[in-house]
Amino acid sequence: MPVTFGGLEAGGTKMVCAVGSGPEDLRDRSVFPTTTPEETIPRLVDYFAGAAERHGGLAALGVASFGPLELRADTSTYGHIAATPKPGWSGSDMLGPFSAALGVPVAFDTDVNGAALGEWRWGAAQGLDNFVYLTVGTGIGGGALIGGRPVHGLVHPEMGHLRVPRHPDDTFPGRCPYHGDCLEGLACGPAIEDRWGRPADELGDLAVAATDMEAHYLAAGIAQLVYSIAPMRVIVGGGVSKLPGLLPRIRRRLTDLLGGYPGIAEHADDAFVVRPALGDDAGILGALALAGTANSA
Amino acid sequence: MPVTFGGLEAGGTKMVCAVGSGPEDLRDRSVFPTTTPEETIPRLVDYFAGAAERHGGLAALGVASFGPLELRADTSTYGHIAATPKPGWSGSDMLGPFSAALGVPVAFDTDVNGAALGEWRWGAAQGLDNFVYLTVGTGIGGGALIGGRPVHGLVHPEMGHLRVPRHPDDTFPGRCPYHGDCLEGLACGPAIEDRWGRPADELGDLAVAATDMEAHYLAAGIAQLVYSIAPMRVIVGGGVSKLPGLLPRIRRRLTDLLGGYPGIAEHADDAFVVRPALGDDAGILGALALAGTANSA
Numbered sequence: 001m002p003v004t005f006g007g008l009e010a011g012g013t014k015m016v017c018a019v020g021s022g023p024e025d026l027r028d029r030s031v032f033p034t035t036t037p038e039e040t041i042p043r044l045v046d047y048f049a050g051a052a053e054r055h056g057g058l059a060a061l062g063v064a065s066f067g068p069l070e071l072r073a074d075t076s077t078y079g080h081i082a083a084t085p086k087p088g089w090s091g092s093d094m095l096g097p098f099s100a101a102l103g104v105p106v107a108f109d110t111d112v113n114g115a116a117l118g119e120w121r122w123g124a125a126q127g128l129d130n131f132v133y134l135t136v137g138t139g140i141g142g143g144a145l146i147g148g149r150p151v152h153g154l155v156h157p158e159m160g161h162l163r164v165p166r167h168p169d170d171t172f173p174g175r176c177p178y179h180g181d182c183l184e185g186l187a188c189g190p191a192i193e194d195r196w197g198r199p200a201d202e203l204g205d206l207a208v209a210a211t212d213m214e215a216h217y218l219a220a221g222i223a224q225l226v227y228s229i230a231p232m233r234v235i236v237g238g239g240v241s242k243l244p245g246l247l248p249r250i251r252r253r254l255t256d257l258l259g260g261y262p263g264i265a266e267h268a269d270d271a272f273v274v275r276p277a278l279g280d281d282a283g284i285l286g287a288l289a290l291a292g293t294a295n296s297a
Numbered sequence: 298m299p300v301t302f303g304g305l306e307a308g309g310t311k312m313v314c315a316v317g318s319g320p321e322d323l324r325d326r327s328v329f330p331t332t333t334p335e336e337t338i339p340r341l342v343d344y345f346a347g348a349a350e351r352h353g354g355l356a357a358l359g360v361a362s363f364g365p366l367e368l369r370a371d372t373s374t375y376g377h378i379a380a381t382p383k384p385g386w387s388g389s390d391m392l393g394p395f396s397a398a399l400g401v402p403v404a405f406d407t408d409v410n411g412a413a414l415g416e417w418r419w420g421a422a423q424g425l426d427n428f429v430y431l432t433v434g435t436g437i438g439g440g441a442l443i444g445g446r447p448v449h450g451l452v453h454p455e456m457g458h459l460r461v462p463r464h465p466d467d468t469f470p471g472r473c474p475y476h477g478d479c480l481e482g483l484a485c486g487p488a489i490e491d492r493w494g495r496p497a498d499e500l501g502d503l504a505v506a507a508t509d510m511e512a513h514y515l516a517a518g519i520a521q522l523v524y525s526i527a528p529m530r531v532i533v534g535g536g537v538s539k540l541p542g543l544l545p546r547i548r549r550r551l552t553d554l555l556g557g558y559p560g561i562a563e564h565a566d567d568a569f570v571v572r573p574a575l576g577d578d579a580g581i582l583g584a585l586a587l588a589g590t591a592n593s594a
Contacts (some may be wrong), residue, residue, distance in 0.1 A: 045298060047487075067559075068558075068559040068560070082559060082561070083559070083560040084562065102485070106338050128391035129450070130448065130449065130450035130451075131448075131450075142525075144525075144526075146444075146446075146448060147443075147444060147446060149443075149444060151427065151443060151526060151527065152426075152427065152428075152429035152527060153426070153428075153526060153528045153529045154523075154527055154528065154529050154563050154564070154569075155559050155561060156527050156560060157525055157526065157527050158523075158524045158526060158559055158584050159525060160524075161524045161558060162521055162524050162525060163460070163461065163462050163517065163520070163521065164460065165460050167382075172439050173557060178555075178557055178558035179556050179558070187395040209533055220460070223460070224459055224521055224525060225525055226455075227454065227455045227456060227457075227458045227459050228439075228452075228456060228459060228521060228522055228525040229441075229448060229450060229454065229525055229526065230448065230450035230451055230452055230453050230454050230455075231450045231451065232450045232453050258475075259475040259476050260475055261365075261455070261458060261475035261476070262364075262365040262379060262380070262452050262455055263365070263379065263380040264379070264451060264452060266451050267451065272451075275445065
């Protein structure tokens with residue numbers, strides 16, 4: 001019988017919890033709204049304490065969280081959310097309360113590094129030594145796995161804040177509170193709604209122009225990743241990634257932006273920019289995959 | 298007695314060869330002009346064959362080369378230079394002739410991944426799990442080491458081709474044959490000369506404006522790396538990096554461009570953007586460090 005893990009996909013609007021061991025064994029999924037940390041974290045701790053009882057104990061917990069996060073294990077704030085514009089959450093300890101209440105190893109990483117780990121173990125990145133997972137929704141985030149390890153350094157990648165060349169028809173100033181017109185500021189879901197006056201899933205007759213522009217920005221972000229990380233594949237998930245026709249347009253625009261350099265055919269292949277194989281479960285399965293790394297550590 | 302390695306720093310204008318085992322043991326340095334591959338490669342093979350005789354045999358050779366390179370060991374063109382604008386060099390085999398003539402293991406990587414490896418082993422990146430080495434000269438290149446391994450994927454990083462936001466006072470169109478105004482197109486040594494009408498080491502009364510602009514572009518490139526790779530340090534080498542006052546200006550401009558995100562003090566620290574500890578020997582010592590990885594493989 002497989003070992004049962006707990007997984008928490010901690011997002012800025014909702015917290016997805018589940019237990020299980022993988023895509024064929026994903027149980028007891030519960031979703032809680034992200035309100036204040038004082039209210040939300042105890043509720044999550046209660047859920048996992050109850051889940052441990054219901055499922056005969058948890059071997060480990062994986063917390064895949066919105067960020068920025070302190071991931072350096074030698075700091076006193078390891079496991080905390082760093083300075084975030086999300087009211088009330090700066091400095092919240094996303095690890096300690098779970099370790100204390102559950103008494104099991106807790107693995108902690110960004111939501112996108114978690115999703116990358118899930119896709120590497122069970123999804124669209126199996127066997128790949130170097131790939132990127134991007135999510136495009138309320139915000140834009142990206143994680144990278146190199147040699148099976150999520151990339152960390154002083155902090156962790158924040159690929160939504162890459163600068164990208166503007167689309168020539170775009171006059172929208174961008175909405176990132178730090179940078180204005182970085183990738184997230186120009187291409188996250190709320191930026192689409194601000195620019196076009198309609199949400200991404202109700203674009204109607206604006207759909208072609210909006211999807212073309214979105215493809216430009218995401219391709220420009222991916223081009224930056226080609227030149228910095230040289231990934232073997234880029235997985236694009238999140239609500240905005242479901243815009244009809246987006247992925248083929250990203251692939252074509254990427255070819256334009258690379259301009260023939262470094263000139264290898266694989267960057268134009270359909271297998272280079274793909275959707276998550278785990279679909280909407282990429283996040284929560286990533287949290288379970290993350291739990292698996294705690295257990296084996 | 299230390300094991301003697303051979304190192305080849307293969308550049309677009311010159312080929313630097315040496316034998317030794319590290320900074321305290323760097324011998325028999327010879328420099329050959331980079332002419333045609335038909336002329337240059339046999340000359341280099343002769344040098345290393347002679348060096349092996351002179352120094353009692355070489356344990357391995359490290360070839361740290363200008364690129365782009367084919368680094369995927371499972372391809373038939375592993376060890377070759379890929380499509381390059383340098384006349385005559387596309388498709389040149391930079392590995393086979395050395396393996397065949399010397400009969401020792403040959404490690405092969407980009408010049409900047411080699412330099413990164415040298416700085417990790419003996420220089421400014423000792424003990425760092427994630428850092429970047431940039432060189433700014435005739436071109437701009439960058440390598441990254443994560444977990445002690447040079448980053449490779451479909452290809453290898455080509456950090457000179459990152460797109461960067463323009464300096465508001467800059468009207469120079471850029472000189473990259475692929476992208477026009479990418480980082481290399483705007484900030485390599487020849488771009489400085491084209492823009493200001495004088496080479497980087499003869500700027501005279503233009504020095505302040507030119508150095509400010511150069512610092513803007515390099516800081517903008519480093520900001521892209523902060524958000525994609527999250528390095529613990531960025532080492533900036535190459536001839537242009539010696540412009541007086543450049544590094545402090547890069548540090549200040551980087552703080553501006555990050556705009557307080559992710560908001561950690563370390564990105565503003567003098568230890569975040571540094572010169573190579575190995576100075577002008579970073580490249581050739583990197584080739585020797587690379588040879589060391591072949592030996593242990």
